[in-house]
Amino acid sequence: MVEEISEITRLTVDAGRTAVFVEKQLSDKAEIVVEAGARVKHYRLHEGANHALSVKIGQGASYELVTLHKGNGNLTLSFDLAGEEAFCRSDVVYMLSGDRKSLIASDVRHNADNTVSRQLVKGAVTDKAFATFEGGVFIPYERKKIDGAQQHRAILLSPDATVKAVPRLEIYADDVKCAHGSAIGSLNKDQLYYLRTRGIDEADARALLTRAFLDEVFDSIEEEDIREDFKRLAVFEK
Amino acid sequence: MTQEKISAQDAVSDTYHYGFETQISAETAPKGLNEDIIRFISAKKKEPEWLLEFRLKAYRHWLTMKEPKWAKVSYPPIDYQDIYYYAAPTSATTPKSLDExxxxxxxxxxxxxxxxxxxxxxxxxxxxxxxxxxxxxxxxxxxxxxxxxxxxxxxxxxxxxxxxxxxxxxxxxxxxxxxxxxxxxxxxxxxxxxxxxxxxxxxxxxxxxxxxxxxxxxxxxxxxxxxxxxxxxxxxxxxxxxxxxxxxxxxxxxxxxxxxxxxxxxxxxxxxxxxxxxxxxxxxxxxxxxxxxxxxxxxxxxxxxxxxxxxxxxxxxxxxxxxxxxxxxxxxxxxxxxxxxxxxxxxxxxxxxxxxxxxxxxxxxxxxxxxxxxxxxxxxxxxxxxxxxxxxxxxxxxxxxxxxxxxxxxxxxxxxxxxxxxxxxxSDEQLFYCRQRGLSAEEAVSLIVNGFCKDVMQKLPMEFAVEATRLVAVTLEGSVG
Amino acid sequence: MSAWLEIKDLHAKVGDKPILNGLSLTIDAGETHVIMGPNGSGKSTLSNVLCGNPNYEVTGGSVSFKGQNLLEMSVEERARAGIFLAFQSPIELPGVSMSTFMKYALNARRKAAGEKELDAVSFMKRIKVRAQALDITDEMLKRPVNVGFSGGEKKRLEIFQMAVLEPDFCILDEMDSGMDVDAVKVAGSGVQIMRSPERSFLVISHNTKFLREQIKPDHVHILARGRVVAEGGAELMDTIDRDGFAGFIKEAVA
Known part of the structure; x- marks a missing residue:
């Protein structure tokens, strides 16, 4: 069952429990502990000012986050894969407009063996906004069978927009499979042209393609209502 | 004893900060760095005035700078006054022949x-x-x-x-x-x-x-x-x-x-x-x-x-x-x-x-x-x-x-x-595959590493590439058990 | 005087799991043997153990090859002594071309035997002749080992390596899997060309049609639960075709 909650500060998900949380209002700082074997999906639809979320994931537990960020503050995510065979997925969409400046930081620490992490961060930045993405993957000494992946994709929609990306992979163990990618670009010109030949004006075509770019994240949400909520809310702030 | 050492260090740092007059003899400048050493280098090389000025400006600016610490490397502090800046002398450690x-x-x-x-x-x-x-x-x-x-x-x-x-x-x-x-x-x-x-x-x-x-x-x-x-x-x-x-x-x-x-x-x-x-x-x-x-x-x-x-x-x-x-x-x-x-x-x-x-x-x-x-x-x-x-x-x-x-x-x-x-x-599988074909573990590692680097090695001029390939093997010696 | 290849009461495990439980088998020079058996009977384990794969631990028994104690030899020593494994799933080596790989492999053998390295011309000649016979193009030799090849092509390249290295004892692990009819024929002809009184084959396969037409074995062994439970000539394959392995598994339990 989907549970609606507000302003998490400390939350422990008991061992073995399965939970889907939709967080309506965010606190400045939230700590979540996912105990052994628990499976959590966590959706954050709204944001306030700065907020930091740290999650500790226990043995065999799974934690999956989707969060939408519009740059009214900074977003700091940190994940501690603390138990063996812990799994973490973090999907972030950021949409910055106006003269917002925002830091989106996401850090994953593989502190136990056989842990898997997947980070997908997609951003669209327009007007004079400035986004900084800092993504870390940290694999300490002597860890084994680690699989970490991080992807960051951003599009610039205006000449005055800026995106800075600073991925950081620090690996001190050899039994790892790690990949990361980061791309900063714009909408595909051929696609824009194609839409316009079909009579769609440029503004609509750009909106449509931006939508499609970000929807990759939302489309993986299984709960239909939540998926549609995200899509409805994923618009640039005035 | 300790007392003496400290005062010696003080003397060095005096030189560093205040441009202590250094007696410079013949071909070799003494260890250490100050404006006189730089003038000496420039004079020895019969450099035009503009270059001496360039050097001095750089030196004065350098005195205001700090060694960068952001790189992911660590090493003991470098004593910049313990370096020869001109005509690094053929020191006693220079071997006389290959036997040494x-x-x-x-x-x-x-x-x-x-x-x-x-x-x-x-x-x-x-x-x-x-x-x-x-x-x-x-x-x-x-x-x-x-x-x-x-x-x-x-x-x-x-x-x-x-x-x-x-x-x-x-x-x-x-x-x-x-x-x-x-x-x-x-x-x-x-x-x-x-x-x-x-x-x-x-x-x-x-x-x-x-x-x-x-x-x-x-x-x-x-x-x-x-x-x-x-x-x-x-x-x-x-x-x-x-x-x-x-x-x-x-x-x-x-x-x-x-x-x-x-x-x-x-x-x-x-x-x-x-x-x-x-x-x-x-x-x-x-x-x-x-x-x-x-x-x-x-x-x-x-x-x-x-x-x-x-x-x-x-x-x-x-x-x-x-x-x-x-x-x-x-x-x-x-x-x-x-x-x-x-x-x-x-x-x-x-x-x-x-x-x-x-x-x-x-x-x-x-x-x-x-x-x-x-x-x-x-x-x-x-x-x-x-x-x-x-x-x-x-x-x-x-x-x-x-x-x-x-x-x-x-x-x-x-x-x-x-x-x-x-x-x-x-991977263990790659090593096993190569060794099954008769390669030693070291040969296998060298072959796989060279394969991994191939896109870069191909950009080197031919004669460089051949030796670079051998260097890979030499550098990695002892890296596998 | 021990046999050419003699496996006696071999026990081996992967991790904590015992797979071979007292396997015995004898092969003489020039013979072609086939091993059949249900999944999990230990066929692939046997081939890995014979080659010294460090992921498999021998816990008992002995293997002698041409008078040498095989189990005391490293992976590469066994390879240089003439043992070749055509892998069921060949391993990718990105950036390493097949011709470079073969040059390393050949020279490693020659060095071990106290011979001089092969000069470039003789090496290329040796490669080209064998490539042609197996329908392998120059382009395939330049490409990285096993990267981007179809299953069938990979298997063909395994046979090619075998032809280049001219080993004494060839183990073919599920060679026919993943190959189409034509590729199987090419590979089979590669095996047939290599038949000689000094060379023996151990072929692991389920495919009796392939075995009859391309391999034509002298001896057939049935493996179940890590032991040889039946031995015979080619006619044993008829029993398998008719009744499957069920009867043999019962024997293994008993």
């Missing part, structure tokens, strides 16, 4: 197939005659001069082509750039100068392999390459056999200027002494290399194979100013034992339609730390600029580290930056 050279080093030469007479030069044996007979520079200089190509030491260039040197010195790497570049600007004693005139394609690969080594003046090298409109040159730096060198600090600068439609290829196979198996000794290689693609359609390509140095701090970069200019960086960095490498590149896109490619292959073994650090920046005017980076790391053994720290700034919506990176290890 570390047998481990000689074994390595054997494996690399270095000819006997070259071994003496490389090992630092004081035999000038040998050096003279193989000098690349002397042999070809006349031939090059006929085409108007200038290829000489930077000291000679200061004497004979002062206007060119003055125009470009510090134009790509200003003395304010960073701590080590600033130090170099104050005290550089030698290096190479290359000028390729308009429309000339340099008929051979230029190399300073022998000259630099024989003079043991590599500590504060300064290299300048200027490729005028529509010219081409391929420049080879370094040598392909391990060097014995008692110098601890190498702080070099390479400045390259590429004009309209010109192309410069700069290849390095670097294997300064990495220290022994326990991490003792070895070179600190703190180098600032940067090229300015000043003209339209200019192209600059860096290729480096880094197997040496105890600590490497090096980011050969391209400033892509001219429209349609192109920068490339192909790098292999291998670290073993206790080596530390923090290396990568910067691609600064300023002009329209500029493009850059980065291919970096890092291999860490033993207890080493290997970091790729790179900056790609798209300026506001860099319309339709393109960058692609591929950074792969390979780990051998579980005591080493591999780090990937790219930094990307996109500031133009029509520009694109793409960065891909992977980290993996040589």
């Amino acid at each position: 050279v570390d047998p481990e080093l000689l074994k390595t030469y054997d494996k690399l197939g270095v000819p006997l007479h070259e071994r003496e030069v490389l090992a630092g044996v004081a035999v000038d005659a040998v050096f003279d007979s193989v000098s690349v520079a002397t042999t070809f200089r006349e031939k090059l001069a006929r085409q108007g190509i200038i290829f000489c030491s930077i000291s000679e260039a200061v004497q004979n082509h002062s206007d060119l040197v003055q125009k470009y010195l510090g134009s790509v790497v200003p003395y304010t750039d960073n701590f080590f570049a600033c130090l170099n600007s104050a005290v550089f004693t030698d290096g190479t100068f290359v000028y390729i005139p308009k429309g000339v394609r340099c008929p051979m690969d230029l190399s300073t392999y022998f000259r630099i080594n024989a003079k043991k003046s590599g500590q504060f090298e300064r290299t300048m390459i200027i490729a005028d409109d529509n010219s081409y040159v391929s420049y080879l730096e370094g040598c392909t056999a391990p060097q014995r060198d008692e110098n601890q600090l190498h702080a070099a600068i390479v400045e390259i200027i590429v004009m309209n439609d010109a192309e410069v290829k700069y290849s390095t196979v670097q294997n300064w002494y990495p220290g022994d198996k326990d991490g003792k000794g070895g070179i600190y290689n703190f180098v600032t290399k940067r090229g300015l693609c000043k003209g339209v359609n200019a192209k600059l390509s860096w290729t480096q194979v880094e197997t040496g140095s105890a600590v490497t701090w090096k980011y050969p970069s391209c400033v892509l100013m001219g429209d349609n200019s192109r920068g490339e960086f192909y790098s292999v960095a291998i670290t073993n034992n206790y080596q530390q490498a923090d290396t990568g590149t910067k691609m600064i896109h300023i002009g329209k339609n500029t493009s850059s490619t980065i291919v970096s292959k890092g291999i860490s073994a033993g207890k080493s730390q290997n970091t790729y650090r790179g900056l790609v920046k798209m300026g506001k005017a860099a319309d339709n600029a393109r960058n692609f980076s591929q950074c792969d790391s390979l780990l051998i053994g579980n005591q080493c580290g591999a780090h990937t720290l790219p930094y990307m700034v996109g500031g133009n919506p029509s520009a694109s930056i793409e960065h891909e990176a992977t980290t993996s290890k040589i």
Whole structure:
């Protein structure tokens, strides 16, 4: 069952429990502990000012986050894969407009063996906004069978927009499979042209393609209502 | 006793801060650095006033700077007053013959197939005659001069082509750039100068392999390459056999200027002494290399194979100013034992339609730390600029580290930056497969690592590539059980 | 005087799991043997153990090959002594071309035997002749080992390696799997060309049609639960075709 909650500060998900949380209002700082074997999906639809979320994931537990960020503050995510065979997925969409400046930081620490992490961060930045993405993957000494992946994709929609990306992979163990990618670009010109030949004006075509770019994240949400909520809310702030 | 030591140190720091008058005798400046030493260097080299001023300005600025600490390397503090800045004396440790050279080093030469007479030069044996007979520079200089190509030491260039040197010195790497570049600007004693005139394609690969080594003046090298409109040159730096060198600090600068439609290829196979198996000794290689693609359609390509140095701090970069200019960086960095490498590149896109490619292959073994650090920046005017980076790391053994720290700034919506990176290890299955075909574990590792680096090795000039391949095997010796 | 290849009461495990439980088998020079058996009976384990794969631990028994104690030899020593495994799933070596790989492998053998390295011309000749016979193009030799090839091509390249290295004892692990009819024929003809009184084959396969037409074995062994439960000539394959392995598994339990 989907549970609606507000302003998490400390939350422990008991061992073995399965939970889907939709967080309506965010606190400045939230700590979540996912105990052994628990499976959590966590959706954050709204944001306030700065907020930091740290999650500790226990043995065999799974934690999956989707969060939408519009740059009214900074977003700091940190994940501690603390138990063996812990799994973490973090999907972030950021949409910055106006003269917002925002830091989106996401850090994953593989502190136990056989842990898997997947980070997908997609951003669209327009007007004079400035986004900084800092993504870390940290694999300490002597860890084994680690699989970490991080992807960051951003599009610039205006000449005055800026995106800075600073991925950081620090690996001190050899039994790892790690990949990361980061791309900063714009909408595909051929696609824009194609839409316009079909009579769609440029503004609509750009909106449509931006939508499609970000929807990759939302489309993986299984709960239909939540998926549609995200899509409805994923618009640039005035 | 302790009391005395402290006062001795105080005396040194007095010299440092207040420009203590130093009695300078004959050919060699004493250890340490102050304005008098710099005046001495400049006078010895009969330099024009402007260059002395340049050095002094750099020195004064250096006094205000701090050693950078951001790189992922650690080493004991360097005592800058304990270094000879001029005419590094042929110290008591210089071997008189090959009999006195570390047998481990000689074994390595054997494996690399270095000819006997070259071994003496490389090992630092004081035999000038040998050096003279193989000098690349002397042999070809006349031939090059006929085409108007200038290829000489930077000291000679200061004497004979002062206007060119003055125009470009510090134009790509200003003395304010960073701590080590600033130090170099104050005290550089030698290096190479290359000028390729308009429309000339340099008929051979230029190399300073022998000259630099024989003079043991590599500590504060300064290299300048200027490729005028529509010219081409391929420049080879370094040598392909391990060097014995008692110098601890190498702080070099390479400045390259590429004009309209010109192309410069700069290849390095670097294997300064990495220290022994326990991490003792070895070179600190703190180098600032940067090229300015000043003209339209200019192209600059860096290729480096880094197997040496105890600590490497090096980011050969391209400033892509001219429209349609192109920068490339192909790098292999291998670290073993206790080596530390923090290396990568910067691609600064300023002009329209500029493009850059980065291919970096890092291999860490033993207890080493290997970091790729790179900056790609798209300026506001860099319309339709393109960058692609591929950074792969390979780990051998579980005591080493591999780090990937790219930094990307996109500031133009029509520009694109793409960065891909992977980290993996040589799989047990790959090792078993190769060994089942009869290869030893070491041969298998060397084969797999060379395969991993192939995209970069292919960019090296042929004769360099062959030896670089062998170097990979030598560097990784003892990395598998 | 022990046999050419003699496996006696071999026990081996992967991790904590025992797979071979007292397997015995004898092969003489020039013979072609086939091993059949249900999944999990230990067929692939046997081939890995014979080659010294470090992931498999021998816990008992002995293997002698041409008078040498095989189990005391490293993976590469066994390879240089003439043992070749055509892998069921060949391993990718990115950036390493097939011709470079073969040059390393051949020279490693020659060095071990105290011979000089092969010069470039003789090496290329040796490669080309064998490539042609197996329908392998120059382009395939330049490409990285097993990267981007179809299953069938990979298997063909395994046979090619075998032809280049000229081993004394060839183990073919599920060679026919993943190959189409034509590829199987090419590979089969490669095996037939290599038949000689000094060379023996151990072929692991389920495919009796392939075995009859391409391999034509002298001896057939049925493996179940890590032991040889039946031995015979080619006619044993008829029993398998008719009744499957069920009868043999019962024997293994008993």
